[in-house]
Amino acid sequence: MNSLNEENYLKALLNLSLADGEVNVKDLSKHLNIKMPSVTSMMKKMAEKGWVHYESYKPLRLTEQGKKEAALIIRKHRLTEMFLVEKMGFRWDEVHDIAEQIEHVKAPEFFAKMDELLEFPKFDPHGSPIPDKNxxxxxxxxxxxxxxxxxxxxxxxxxxxxxxxxxxxxxxxxIALGLEMTIISIEPFDKSMVVRYKNHEAETLSATVCERLLVSK
Amino acid sequence: MNSLNEENYLKALLNLSLADGEVNVKDLSKHLNIKMPSVTSMMKKMAEKGWVHYESYKPLRLTEQGKKEAALIIRKHRLTEMFLVEKMGFRWDEVHDIAEQIEHVKAPEFFAKMDELLEFPKFDPHGSPIPDKNxxxxxxxxxxxxxxxxxxxxxxxxxxxxxxxxxxxxxxxxIALGLEMTIISIEPFDKSMVVRYKNHEAETLSATVCERLLVSK
DNA sequence: GTAAATAGTTAGACTAGACTAACAATTATT
DNA sequence: AATAATTGTTAGTCTAGTCTAACTATTTAC
Structure with a gap:
């Protein structure tokens, strides 16, 4: 049985490794708001358990087992977010913190029921994929x-x-999921984009924003 | 901020004091499956915090503050049970353990939403009253x-x-809530009751069972 | 009203998981 | 290549909450 604590480490490890490829102690420390020595010692513990590959001074990597465990937590998180939005009427910007807590609930039947009521969704309210049961x-x-x-x-x-x-x-x-937009121009200087959509004739989006929006053409 | 642990103690204290009047260390210890010395030390800690009146060798009593805190947790538990049954399709015998975990979720808006979706229920699926917001x-x-x-x-x-x-x-x-029954006889020897309801002509209920069913006449 | 049984407490050890301070390895800079 | 900056580790401390063993108070039974 993994503790709430370990679950948070696992999730952070997976999230960071998805975003940046590899994970180092510093990043994890920052992300979890836990000092580096504490992270190191937890990594050793989790290495014993077989969730991470740990070698001094080397970047951290989840084992296959660890990835799976982490994905299952993320699955619970995203299913919950979807449930909160679709079945309880929350907005997409309200659900993260609530799901953050509910994801640690141990009852599989609870999440199975959500899954069923949502008709087995593939994506959460922010468009992120929901890992499958495996x-x-x-x-x-x-x-x-x-x-x-x-x-x-x-x-x-x-x-x-x-x-x-x-x-x-x-x-x-x-701006919401499903919105279609046309790119009018890109400012070479700061990489901000001017885009058009719906009744917005010329909206400027900073590079930071454009980095975080995923689109299909 | 009260820890998950303290919350469990609070809830147990309230539940036991409702059932049996006063609470002693032994009962609490048994109920929580925690050894007596641990209970004693937690009671001291909670006394400092103002949740319980604690005096050596005297029975434990919740303070008004403690009662309120405990009732608010029980409120979350019972709202959750109701939600699980009414909105998610669980049976009344399945919901306790799930609610036991969800009750520790900190997001007030989550429970407020449940309350609203359930149209401000007064009782949980087992007929227990749901404490109000205060x-x-x-x-x-x-x-x-x-x-x-x-x-x-x-x-x-x-x-x-x-x-x-x-x-x-x-x-x-x-036997479910709302069921009407007629008492046919009581066995003087073991206080078991023979009752009639629906298509059950003569069902025998042990004293243990009769103790646990609340009825209106 | 004394002895036995039960309930409660104290003392001290243990674990998980955090922290700070000090040190070591690695990477970046000149 | 040498030094500085950054990153990571070790050692040791702290807190919350648990436990066992030993002791004390209270209650029950004769």
Whole structure:
């Protein structure tokens, strides 16, 4: 049985390794808001348990087992987010913190029921894929908005690193999943984009924003 | 902020004090499956925090503050049980353990939403009252089935000390909340009751069972 | 009203998981 | 290549909460 604590480490490890490839102690420490020595000692413990490969001074890597465990927690998190939005009427920017807590609930039948009531969703409210029951997680081959060209017509399919503030920003610009937009121009100086969609004739999106929006063409 | 641990102690204290009047260390120890010395030391800690009145060798009593805190946790538990049954399709005998975990979730908006979706229920699926937002808990003036007389026509309104096994037993006898039954006789020897309801012409209920069923006449 | 049984407490050890301070390895900079 | 900056580790401390063993108070039984 893994403790709440270990679960948080696992999840952070998977999230960070998805985003940046490898994970180092510093990042994990920052992400979890736990000092580095504590992280090191937890990594040793988790290495014993077979969740991570740990070697002094080397980057951290999850084992296959660890990846699976982590994905199953992320599955619970994302199913919960979807349930909160679809069945309870929360907005997409409200659900993260609640799901953060519910994801640690141990009752499999609870999540199975959510899954069923939601008719086995493949994505959460932010467009992130929900790992399957075996802990398999596949990202669709979407591209970042920042990688697109002027003239491209794209559809928003997912949001990465979705903090509450970021989602509220998107709300304020009426940007949501499924929205189609046309790229008008890219400012070479700061890589910000001017885009057109719905009744927004020329909205400017910073590079930071464009980095975090995934689209399909 | 109270820890998960403290929350469990609080809840146990309230539950035991409702059932038996006063709470002693032994009972609490048994109920929580924690050895007596650990309970003693936790009681001292909780006394410092102002949740319990603690004096060596005296029975334990919750303070008003403690009662309120405990009732608010029980509120979360019972709202959750109701939600699981009414909105997610679980049976009344399946929900206790799940609710036991969800009750520790910190997000007030989550429980507020449940409350709203359930249209502000007053009772949980076992007929126990749901404390209000201020932590006020009132038991209706129902009587135990065991206190009724032959000839009485009663309606089951609540189940106390509802373990999963007990609820499954009730299911197997088709006994549910709202059921009306007539008391045919009481066996003086073991206080078991013979009752009639629906298509059950003469069902025998042990004293243990009758103790745990609350009815209105 | 004394002895036995039960309930409660104290003392001290243990674990998980955090922290700080000090040191060591690695990487970056000139 | 030498030094500085960054990253990671070790050692040791702390807190919450558990436990066992030994002792004490209270209650029950004769």
């Amino acid at each position: 802990g398999t997680l596949v990202w669709a081959t979407w591209v970042k908005l920042s990688e697109c060209e002027p003239g491209d017509e794209v559809k928003i399919v997912a949001v990465t690193k979705s903090s509450e503030e970021f989602l509220k920003f998107l709300n304020s610009r009426e | 932590g006020t808990l009132v038991w209706a003036t129902w009587v135990k089935l065991s206190e009724c007389e032959p000839g009485d026509e009663v309606k089951i309104v609540a189940v106390t000390k509802s373990s999963e096994e007990f609820l499954k037993f009730l299911n197997s006898r088709e």
